[in-house]
Amino acid sequence: MKIQPTFPNMLPGERVVLMLHRHGFVAVRIALLYILLALVPVAAWLLLGTRTEVFVDVTSTGYALITLLLSAYALVWGLLFFVSWLNYYLDVWIITNERIINITQQRLFHRIVSEQKLYRVQDVTWQIEGVLGNLLKFGNVTIQTAGEQGKFTFEHIPDPEAVAKAVMNLLEQIENQMGANTMAKMDGDLLEGSPTAKTTGKPEPPLTPPAGAAPPSIKL
């Protein structure tokens, strides 16, 4: 579990409670794969060096071809390794005292950022599965929210139990600060779909249903 004090685009008065990456085991697994892939050109180099005379004459065509191939392999290997590390490292879940931010770096050109106000959290579930998960203590935390996003899943994070507990503690704090009445009012606002004005303090524009549509039902 990694705690960092700041991140870009923080709201005024916002404080980072948790900043989570996937467990180090996931990074080690990626690294092992790339170490295995690095052995391929080394084996090819040794095999060609001992079984052929291609490296004897450094001016030959065969030498030039093989050197270029090995160089291309090394460059592509390095880039893929770096991009895999990037995909691992830029997958971040940030829990602040106000919201949950889910940043998913799926590929080099595919990045998804979604966030949800903490008071919208309805349910927190954590799970640890498998032998390795139990041994190394990593697993998933699923946070069910009332927004469009529906639920956030923190995958393969270290100590999911502590993370779930931290989220529940934050929720309790928010409930204590706001009081039950305000929370109930916010539940009503969630159904209307415009809760941001309540947290930012800006005046909320009146909701105008489209012509011919039934007015939204408000449940308190």
Place this chain on the structure above:
Amino acid sequence: MTLSLWFILIPFGLLLVVWLVLSIVAIVKMLRFGFVSRPAVISSFGFVIFAVGVLVATTISLKEVDWTASVEIGTPSVNLPSVNISNPLSR
């Protein structure tokens, strides 16, 4: 059919251009979205060092190659290991 040896540098050059663009994108993304943290900076720096090392090693290794020499297409120029296969019918 004969070709000049420097022709094989064309696909390598194209690969290098694509590789360079993707590398720059990856480094920029890492530094921009990695919150300029120590692992992000160290890994970016490590990648640059590795890439420069590979390119320098390649340049040094290929320094003595005669790129004006022509290559015969269709005939292998690499000395493959000799394989001794005895004809089982001759036993």
